[in-house]
Amino acid sequence: MVNSTANVRSPSASAVSVSDQVIKSEMPLRIALLVLPTPLDLRLYNAENAKLLPHLLPELYRSKLLETTELVSIKVDDFEANLTATIESIEQGKIVQISTETSSLLMMPALTAAQNRIHPHAVLAAMQIQTGSGSVTSALTDTCIADSCMADSCMKSALNQAKRKQASVSKRIDLPELSSTEQFDAVCEQIKNLASRTHHRDPASISPKQATSHYWFTEHHQARVLAINLTNASQSSSAAEPTANCISFVVSQGTGFIAAKSIINEQRLQFVICADSQAGLTAELGTLQAKLTALISKPADRGSLLTLMRDNLLAFEASTHREYAIILQASSLEGMQQEIDAISLALPKVMSEKGQAHSSQYKTPAGSYFTAEPLGTTDQSGLAFVYPGVGTVYSDMFSELHGYFPSLYSQLEREGDLKSMFQADAIYNLDPKVTPAMPLGDLAIAGVGSSYLLTQLLVKEFGITPNFALGYSMGEASMWASLGVWKDPHALIEKTKTDPLFTHAISGKLTAVRRAWQLDETDADIMWNSFVVRSAAAPIKALLPKFPHAYLAIVQGDTCVIAGCETQCRELLTQLGKRGIAANRVTAMHTTPAMEEHNNVALFYQQPLEESLPTEIKFISAASGDSKVTNSHGGLDSQVVASSIADTFCNTLDFTALIHSAQKQGAKLFVELGADRQNCTLIDKIAKLDRNTNAGTAESFLTSKKTEESQANSLPQKDAAGACTVPVNAKGGNDITTLLKALGQLISHRVPLTTQPLIDGLNREIALTQLQAVSTAQQVTAEQMTTLTLQGEV
Known part of the structure; x- marks a missing residue:
């Protein structure tokens, strides 16, 4: 059984004494951090949670750590004090879940994580706390400057504790004037970014067409390191001057990652219908339509839709030998029903056109697709x-x-x-x-x-x-x-x-072209360009002898690309009677000078x-x-x-x-x-x-x-x-x-492949849905018990 303690607080101590205690710590911390899915409460590790952990936290589940190590549960109310209590518990060999209503972290010694083959999302290497009184701030009339100086000082202490140089920090995050729960949620969000290797852009710096985030790139073999500063100014009732507090963390990336997002979800629905005949496909479409109609009658049942899609993929994995496969994709249940109706109507025509050139396929803008002539089978090898x-x-x-x-x-x-x-x-x-x-x-x-x-x-x-x-x-x-x-x-x-x-x-100064054209350094720069023109190759080839510095570079279907001296290319186009689209790119690939x-x-x-x-x-x-x-x-x-x-x-x-x-x-x-x-x-x-x-x-x-x-x-x-x-x-x-x-x-097209990544994603989504349902049921029960107690007291 897991020993758990709820709402653990640090020993009573003033903020200054806590600060002094932490500042004196010069050894790096080695604390592994795991981001937990909310609202997972590991104190309630029972038969229900045990079913979910293999999909949500497989390494933690396999380690059996929750069954053998004491767990301390801390609800955030005083972030500084909560962190001190957390570190003390970890130093005693315990593991700690620290959480708010929206965020949760599991913390343990990095050695414990390594021994149990748990890949942490991040590693806490340092934590420093500094408190400044009026003597610090009075010399600085600008509070922001004062906070910045304190953050710089506190950050320097944290980097020294972590044995890192300022240049090793990938990002510095300054978060001023937040409540304790806001501080914890903000730190968790940064750890998620670290664990998912995601760089978020400042919305004010991008246009609506630009991506709001992308992969967090670093120099080769350079780990991502976060420096996080939390600063607050407070007015104590017993102090004449305001005090300023700063907590600085140094957090480095771990070897684990935030679980992959599910490719299929409630906004990206997919079903596969397999059969060996038109009649079989029609029957399977009807069966699926009936199941979806039943789901629409109970829209709150999110898990049933996810489970239906997961089970459909599992059935597909077991029926890869079937001759035909219809793929159905939509962004909603109602949209999926419309896709089924559309493909049901088109199916007879598509099947009748089998063997009649390119038309024996059907696709919709939503992504649904069917072909009566699969081209990717093992037999086709195409x-x-x-x-x-x-x-x-x-x-x-x-x-x-x-x-x-x-x-x-x-x-x-x-x-x-x-x-x-x-x-x-x-x-x-x-x-x-x-x-x-x-x-x-x-x-x-x-x-x-x-x-x-x-x-x-x-x-x-x-x-x-x-x-x-x-x-x-x-x-x-x-x-x-x-x-x-x-x-x-x-x-x-x-x-x-x-x-x-x-x-x-073959680019830039085009030295290869200059040699081919027998130009020396005193000759002017080459004005090179290429043009896409809708024309067959033959009429272009016929004109090339008149324009020795223009070349037929590419033949591609109903268009060609000519390249070379921009003037001669334009003159060739004029004689050809065609308009060309200038690429405005300098490259002599696929032309005679490239030889x-x-x-x-x-x-x-x-x-x-x-x-x-x-x-x-x-x-x-x-x-x-x-x-x-x-x-x-x-x-x-x-x-x-x-x-x-x-x-x-x-x-x-x-x-x-x-x-x-x-x-x-x-x-x-x-x-x-x-x-x-x-x-x-x-x-x-x-x-x-x-x-x-x-x-x-x-x-x-x-x-x-x-x-x-x-x-x-x-x-x-x-x-x-x-x-x-x-x-x-x-x-x-x-x-x-x-x-x-x-x-x-x-x-x-019956290409041999596995849909396991889709199944794995759906399993995680289903587990999260079940976790939410369990949590909601527990909350309802707790509210009912409270109501009964109050009624009894009355």
Whole structure:
């Protein structure tokens, strides 16, 4: 049994004596802190709480610490005194729950936490208290200045106690003039930010379109350290002068994290309907509709909805062999019923169109999706990961993901410099104009970083493995970095920022272009630009001889990109009779002058490979034609990889041909791994052009009465109908909503994956709901007992 004591207060002592006692403490504190979900009361550790702890605090549950160690429970009423009592209890080997109505912390010796394999959310390293009388404040007429001086002095003492220098502090938080409960709640909020690695922005410094928070980045291998100062000025009835109190804490990050947020909740509903036939799907939709109707009749029952979604996912995990899957998504129960009605009406038509090109699928803006022709099954083996090139990153991208995948971010942080990998100073700059103006090298780093993150998310969190991989332009580098080919992709970060290849050869001063154009230092700077133009490649190629300093850089569906001397590019567009959209970015990739740097590009990307390379993925390069990238022995080596990147880098990129090559080899379901969804848009356009071409070709054959054999031989050798795209991220969209929609499409396409992260999140939400229900029931019982007592006294 757990011994518990409620509302423990410190021994009676004046504030000054308490202060003197704490100030004399020079040894660092080693106190582990765990943020507890409110209103969890560990004194009530019984059968009900025991069922919840495995989901809410699994490490604490497994340790059995609550069954073997005395627990002291302290309700905050005098924060300074409560903290002193807490530290005294911990020094006696006890564990302490200190709480208010809205916040709660479990505190214990750090050694106890380590011995029980409990990863704390934070570690309290120092606490100092100082009290100033009139002698301190009288010399300073400005109370704010006086408080600041006291906070500085108290903070200095705390840092000395923690054996830390001022430079090691990640953030200093000053919280003046709060009540005891407000002080505790504010400190708990800062510890939550530390444990969730979340940086909150000042609302006054951001626009409505900017993220209110994002991941808390630090320099590589540098722990996050909080310095918190609580200051109060009070007028004692027995003192002629006002007194000022300051409590300073030094808190460092722990090895644990705030539990991941649930991807599915009451605002993001999801259900999966599986069956082997249209009749089976219709029946399952009807069953779900009836269950939802029953839930609507009792809207206060939040837990039932969460449990229904959890049980639905558990059933899906057990029925992955079913041929068809409908994904249903909505933001409310009523919305979910509307989604069921809509997809029920569309189902017969979608099933009847099976085998008739691209139309055998149905999707709604809310995210519901169904396809009658799954393209990602094990038999199909048609799943392709597509990696975008430079320039897709945007301000505040992925600002929400870390709260849903904290362990993934922790892993990435251990592997390398996460701040540099995301180019966080630019991507999360308060000035939104900074990101679009990033240099080429920085854009390349952030692009690879975003692709790497999303790849690890799909592969490690959801167990998804592609059959194919390909990249748009420098997306090939992202491909090799993200899929376990390069041994140390992080090594390229600093090289990319400093190597002449990116700083001035094919960007900046364009020294490679100047060599190709035989310009010397006395010649004027090159005015370089690139333009997106809606045109086929052939008419552009026909005009290029007239404009030797203009180049066809990229072919992509119904558009092309020309680049080079801005004047010649504009003149070419005039003769072409087309308007071009200027990119206003200086890069000579995919132009003839880039060949000046071919050897340097190959050397730059010649990186050591992993000892064990993925064998189930076919890597396709834009430079490799219709074959996957291999060497003469059928495998990969660093030189082959580097050469393929250099060839793609220095030649015209024909993205249309790359997609056709992938389709010819069996790729059908294209998932874009990177910021935004630009490649999905391009692939959709390519597929649409192919369908129109096929339709036109077929009509032409019917008109000319060709034989069946010649018709089959003349049609394009690719299945344009089998090109379906899935974006994992979209600029301007909600990170988690877009991800959930992507997972829904993959589920309907029967891609082998696990929904365990969704189930785990729902289990935590259900446990929190049950905790709240237990607490509410206890409060009602307590109120009833009080009422009965008062009635008896009367």
